[in-house]
Amino acid sequence: MKRIRFFIALIVGKVLVFLTRLVSKERGTNIPGAYSNKILKDFISQFKGIDYDKAIFITGTNGKSTTNNMIVHTLKSAGKTVATNLEGANLIGGIATALIKNSTLTGKVKTEIVCFEVDERSFERIHSYLPAKNICITNLQKDQVQRNGEPDYIYQKLKKVINKDMTLYLNNEEPRVKSFEDLAGKVVYYGVERNTESFEKNNFYDVTLPCPKCNEKIEFEYYNIENVGKFKCKNCDFQSKEEPDVYIKNVDFENNEFECNSEKYKVTYSEPFFIYNYALCIAICNNFGIKTDEIKKAFSTFKNIGGRLETIKYGKKEIKYIRMKQENPETLQSAFDYISRDSEHKIFMLGLEPVVDIDPHYTNTFYAWDCDIDTLENSNVDRYICFSDAIAYDSANRLIYAGIDKNKISILPTEEEEEILKELDKYECNNVYLITWLHGYEKLSKYIENKKEGGKNGE
Amino acid sequence: MENKVLNIAWCYPDILNLHGDRGNIMALKRIGELLDLQVNIERIESYNQEIDFEKTDIMFFNAGELKVVKPIVQALEKQKNELTKYIENNKYIVVVGTTGAVFSKEVKMADGETFKGLGILDMDCVQRDAIYGNDILFRLVDDEEMQIVGNQIQIIDTILNSEIQLGNVEYGLGNGKVSEKTEGAKYKNVVFTNALGPVLVKNPWYTERIIKDAMKNKGIEINKNIEEEFELERESVEAIKKFISKKQ
Numbered sequence: 001m002k003r004i005r006f007f008i009a010l011i012v013g014k015v016l017v018f019l020t021r022l023v024s025k026e027r028g029t030n031i032p033g034a035y036s037n038k039i040l041k042d043f044i045s046q047f048k049g050i051d052y053d054k055a056i057f058i059t060g061t062n063g064k065s066t067t068n069n070m071i072v073h074t075l076k077s078a079g080k081t082v083a084t085n086l087e088g089a090n091l092i093g094g095i096a097t098a099l100i101k102n103s104t105l106t107g108k109v110k111t112e113i114v115c116f117e118v119d120e121r122s123f124e125r126i127h128s129y130l131p132a133k134n135i136c137i138t139n140l141q142k143d144q145v146q147r148n149g150e151p152d153y154i155y156q157k158l159k160k161v162i163n164k165d166m167t168l169y170l171n172n173e174e175p176r177v178k179s180f181e182d183l184a185g186k187v188v189y190y191g192v193e194r195n196t197e198s199f200e201k202n203n204f205y206d207v208t209l210p211c212p213k214c215n216e217k218i219e220f221e222y223y224n225i226e227n228v229g230k231f232k233c234k235n236c237d238f239q240s241k242e243e244p245d246v247y248i249k250n251v252d253f254e255n256n257e258f259e260c261n262s263e264k265y266k267v268t269y270s271e272p273f274f275i276y277n278y279a280l281c282i283a284i285c286n287n288f289g290i291k292t293d294e295i296k297k298a299f300s301t302f303k304n305i306g307g308r309l310e311t312i313k314y315g316k317k318e319i320k321y322i323r324m325k326q327e328n329p330e331t332l333q334s335a336f337d338y339i340s341r342d343s344e345h346k347i348f349m350l351g352l353e354p355v356v357d358i359d360p361h362y363t364n365t366f367y368a369w370d371c372d373i374d375t376l377e378n379s380n381v382d383r384y385i386c387f388s389d390a391i392a393y394d395s396a397n398r399l400i401y402a403g404i405d406k407n408k409i410s411i412l413p414t415e416e417e418e419e420i421l422k423e424l425d426k427y428e429c430n431n432v433y434l435i436t437w438l439h440g441y442e443k444l445s446k447y448i449e450n451k452k453e454g455g456k457n458g459e
Numbered sequence: 460m461e462n463k464v465l466n467i468a469w470c471y472p473d474i475l476n477l478h479g480d481r482g483n484i485m486a487l488k489r490i491g492e493l494l495d496l497q498v499n500i501e502r503i504e505s506y507n508q509e510i511d512f513e514k515t516d517i518m519f520f521n522a523g524e525l526k527v528v529k530p531i532v533q534a535l536e537k538q539k540n541e542l543t544k545y546i547e548n549n550k551y552i553v554v555v556g557t558t559g560a561v562f563s564k565e566v567k568m569a570d571g572e573t574f575k576g577l578g579i580l581d582m583d584c585v586q587r588d589a590i591y592g593n594d595i596l597f598r599l600v601d602d603e604e605m606q607i608v609g610n611q612i613q614i615i616d617t618i619l620n621s622e623i624q625l626g627n628v629e630y631g632l633g634n635g636k637v638s639e640k641t642e643g644a645k646y647k648n649v650v651f652t653n654a655l656g657p658v659l660v661k662n663p664w665y666t667e668r669i670i671k672d673a674m675k676n677k678g679i680e681i682n683k684n685i686e687e688e689f690e691l692e693r694e695s696v697e698a699i700k701k702f703i704s705k706k707q
Contacts, residue, residue, distance in 0.1 A: 142477065146592030149614045150477055150557075152524040153590070204500070205481050208473040210523070215530045217473040217505055234505060329479070360706060362594045363699050364610055366656035369479025390702035393695035397660060400691070401485055411691075413698050 006046040009039035010107050013100035029089035033096025044096050045129035049108040052133050056115040056284060059123050059158070060138030060177065061151075062330055064090065067138060067277045068117040069305050071284050074298035078290045081111040086305065090119040092126055113288070120154045121147065127161050134287070135162065135184075136169040136280055140176040141227060142367070143328045146357060151176060155212065159183065169283050171276060172244035174228045179212035179238065188287065189244035190279040195251040197272045198222045198229065203372075213238045225272045226330045246283040248275055263292050267299045273334065309338075312445050317424070319349075319432045321441045326352055329370035332435075339433045340375040347429050348376065349385045351436030352395045353415070365394040373402035383427045387412040387420050415440065417447035463679060465496045465670060468515045470503045471523070471531065475558055478612065480521030482657030483555070487517065490659075490666045493685045496674070506534035512545040516673045522556025522655045525568070525586065525614055531561045532576055539577070546579060551673045552649045555658065557614055559644070559651040560584040564620070580644045580651060581620045587635070590614055594703055595631030595654050597642040599665075600624055607662050608696050609654025617653070619644060625652055630703050648672070661696070663689045 016032035036043045058068050065088045072084045083102035085094045095116050103109050118126050120140075137158065140151050148154055155176055162168065168184035170177050172191035181187045200222050208218045209227070216235035223229035232239035251258040256270045260282055267278060278299065285295050312319045324335040339348060354363045384404065386395040392413045400406050410423050421444075424432065434441065469484050484500060491498035503510055510518070520531075535542055546552065552562075560566045563576035569586040576584070591613040599605045607626060616635025624634070625643030633642035633653060643652040650669075652658065659666040664686075671681045 145478070145590075145612045147590065149590040149612060150524045152526050153614075204502075205485065207476040207481055209476060210474040210527055215474065215527050217471075354702060360593045362592060362610060363702060364592075364656060366479035366482075366610065369482035369657050369660075390698050391695075393691055393698055394661070397691055397695065398482075401482070401489070401660070406691075411694075413694075 002040070002046070005040045006043065006107060009036040009043050010100065010103070010105075012036060012039060013096065014105075017097065017100055029085065029087040029097055030091065030093040031097070032100055033098070034093030036096050036100065037092055042129050044092065044099055044126070047099050047103055047107050047109050049110070050114055050130065051112070052131050054113045054134075054288070055130065055132035056113065056134040056136065057118045057123070057127065057132045058116070058136040058138065059118045059120045060136070061120065061141040061143045061154075061328065063138040063273065063277055064117040066274070066304055067136065067280050068115060070277055070281045070302055072115050073302050074281055074285055074290065074295055075113060075115065075288065077298040077301070078285070078294040080113055080288070080290075083109060083111040083114045085116050088117065090117045091122050095126060095130070120158065124157055124161050133165060134167050134169065134284065136284065137171070137177040137180060138276070138280065139171055139174040139228065141328065141330050142370070143325070144357060145327060145364070146355065146362070167287065169280055171228065171280070173224060173230060173240050175209065175218050175231055175238070176212050178240065188246070188283045189241055190246040190276070190283045191240065191244040191248070192224050192251065192275045192279060193247060193249040194222055194230070195224065195253075195272075197251075197253060198224050211236060211238055225276070226333045228276070246279050246286065248279045251275055263296070265296055265299050268302050269304060271334075310441070312448055314421070314424075314432075314448050317430045317432050319434050321434045321436075321445075323438060324435055326367065326437065327355060327357070327364060329367040332367050333371040335435050336371055336373060336376055339435075340379040342431070342433075343379055344431050345380045345382050345429050346431040346433055347383045347385065347424065347427055348381045349387065349420070349424070349432065349434045349436070350395050350399075351387050351415070351434070351440050352391055353388045353437055353440060354390050363391050363394070365391050365398065368395065368398040373399060373404070377402065377404050381408070382429050384409040385412065385420070385423055386410070387414060387423075389413060389415050417444050420444070421448075463496050463674075465491045465498045465674065466514050466516045467498065467500045468503055468510055468518045469500050470510075470518055470520045471506075471527075472502050472521075473504070474527050474531075475521040475523035477522045477524065477556065478610075478655045479657060480555060480655065483521060483659040484519060486657065486659035486663065486666050487519070487670065490663055490685070491670050493688055494667070494670060494681050494683050496670070496681075506530055510538060510541075512538070512541045512550075515545070515550065516677060517551040517553065517669065518545075520552070520554040520558045520561065522612075523558050525557050525560075528557065528560045528566060528576075529574055531558070532574070535561065535577055542577075546647055546649055549648050549676050551669060551676075553669065554649070554651045556612070556653060556655040559617060559653070560615055562649060562651060563617070566615070579649055580646050581623055582644050583618045583620065584615045585618065585635075586615050587613060591632055593631050594699065595633065595642065596629045596700065596703060597626035597631070597633065597654075598629060599626045600645070602668075605665060605668070606696075607652070607654060607658065607665055608699055609652070609658040609661060610656040611653050612655060613653060617644065625650060630707065648676070661692060663692050
C-alpha cells in the first residue's frame, strides 16, 4: 500500500516539476517535493538506489550553500553524477524535489552520489529518512534567534543525530562544531593556518563563548574569520588541533592562491570565509577518491551561485550592495569588514530593519552590538546614512557608541526610496556602500531602474 | 573626584554573550561618565574567580545560553554569604534574559530535569516548548512614569510566586503568562528583566536611575541632569512604539 502511495506521490511530484518549470524556475525547487511529502510523510525515505556511504549532508549556520555548490561542482567536474539541492532549498521539500528530479519513474535514484545542503533545524527529521554517512557541519553561530533562541538549541538537536556510524567533517577552528568529535566514528578535521587576514582581539569589550564541553571561557589566540580561529578552553583540555587533516597554508589573498598538503591551488574567490569552504571541499573530495589535479581544475573554474556583492548605477554614483543576514552577527560583521577594506572615500548607507521572518515581526538591532565597527571609521567614510522606519535611530546609536561623530550621521526614519536617494544626492562622493535586507535592496534597485526608464521616456 | 567612583562587576562576559549584550556595559560606562563618575569595570572571567563584593556597586549579568545557568548557580553558591550580605545592603544586581533563572528558586528544564537556583527571587523558571521572540514595552511598578522598551527572546517562562514584578507589560509577553502581564522581578535592588538586546542602551533614563541609586546607596548623591543627552534615544523609542502600534 505504501509503495503505491509512494508512486502516486512521485508521479505528482514529477508532473509538478514539469509544470513549475514552465512557470518559474525558482519555484520549482521546493513545491513539487513539498506536495509529494504531503501525500506520503516519509516520501524521501522510499527512494531506492541511494548508497548512504556516498551520501553527503552539509549543515551549520553559515556557508552551507556555497560549500554545497563547491562540492557538487568539484565532484561533477571529476566525472561523478550527483543529485543535489543547489538552489538553497534546504528543507524537506527541497530535498524531495531534488530526488524527484534525479530518479527514474520507479523511484530509483540515478546518481552515484547525493549531496544535500540541509537546514540545521530540519536536520534530525531529514536524517531519520535519509541516513547519510558523511556529515559536514560548517559552524554553529547565533542565527535567527526568534526560531533558534540560542546556538545551543541547534547544537542539542544535531547532537541527537550524530552516531558512531558516521564520518564527520568538522571545522577544526570553530569550537562548537569541533566538540562533536567525541560522538562520531570517524572525524576529518579541516582548517586554515594563520594568514595575512587573521586578527587578534584584545579590546576590553571583546567577548568569546562558553566552552561546548565544560562551559568555561574559550580563548582565541587569533581569528581567521569572526569566531573561528586557533582556540583553547581556559579550563579543560579542549582546543583546536595543531595540524588538522586538511590544513590550508600560505594563503595568498592577492593572487587567489593557497597550499594544502604541499599542493598549490589557484582559486576564483579568496575572501577569508571562502578558504574554509575550500578546505571542507578538499576534505570531502579526498574521502571520495577525487584526484588532486581534478580538484585543482574544478577550483580554478568554480563560480558561486548568488554572489554576495551587487552593484547599482545611480547617476555618477555606484552603489555596492552587500548581502547580509541581520540576525546573524558573523555575516553582518563580514559586511562591515568588506567595506572597511576599501580605503577610498565613501558613503555608507545602513538600513537595518525590523525582522520580518515569522510572526510577530520585531525590531532587532542586537547583533550590531556584537560587531566591531571601529575599523569602519578609519576607512574614510565621509557620510553615514541610517535609514529605517523603526530602527534608524537605534542603528545610528550603535555607530555613535563606536566613536563615530554624530554630525557625520544622517538619520532617516523612513524606508521611502525617494527620501533615501534625496539624502544620498546631497553628498558628492560616488563610492557608496549599502547594507540592508535583500528586499530593501531589490526595492531600491527597482526604483532606480524605473527612474532611469522614466527619464528616458521623458526625453 | 576620589569618592565619585562607580564599580561594576561584569559577570562572565564570554559565557553570557548572546544578544549583543555587551552594549549594556558600554551604556553603564557612557552614562556613568556623563554623570561625571569614574567608571571602573571588572570582568569576572571564570567561575573560579572570586568576586569582591565590598568593592562592587553594580553586578551585571547578561543573557546567556540555558546550559550555563547551572554552573553559574554553582559558582555563586561558593560566595553565597557575601552575596546575601551584598543584596541585603541594597546593592545592585541587574540580570537579563535567561540568566534570571540563576536567581530563581527552581528551574525546570524541558527534558524533565529540575534544579535549584539561588532562591533570591521568589519565582520559578520553566523551559518553554517553543521559543518566543518579540518587542516588549513595560512600565516600572515603582515608577509608573518610566516606560522601558526592549526585545524578548524567551526560552524560559518565569512564574512569580509573589507580587515581585519589576514592571507591568504594555506590549509583549513579559514573564510568560499573557493574562498576568507581569514583567521581570525585583527584590531589594536585585533587578531581573526579560528585555534584552542592549536594554540599557535603549533606555538610558533607566540606566541613569540605576547608577544614581547605586551611588546614593554608598552615600553619594548625584544631582546632575543629563536628560538632554538622550534626544536620540527618545526619538528611537517613539519610532519603535509607532512600529509596535501598527502590529496591535
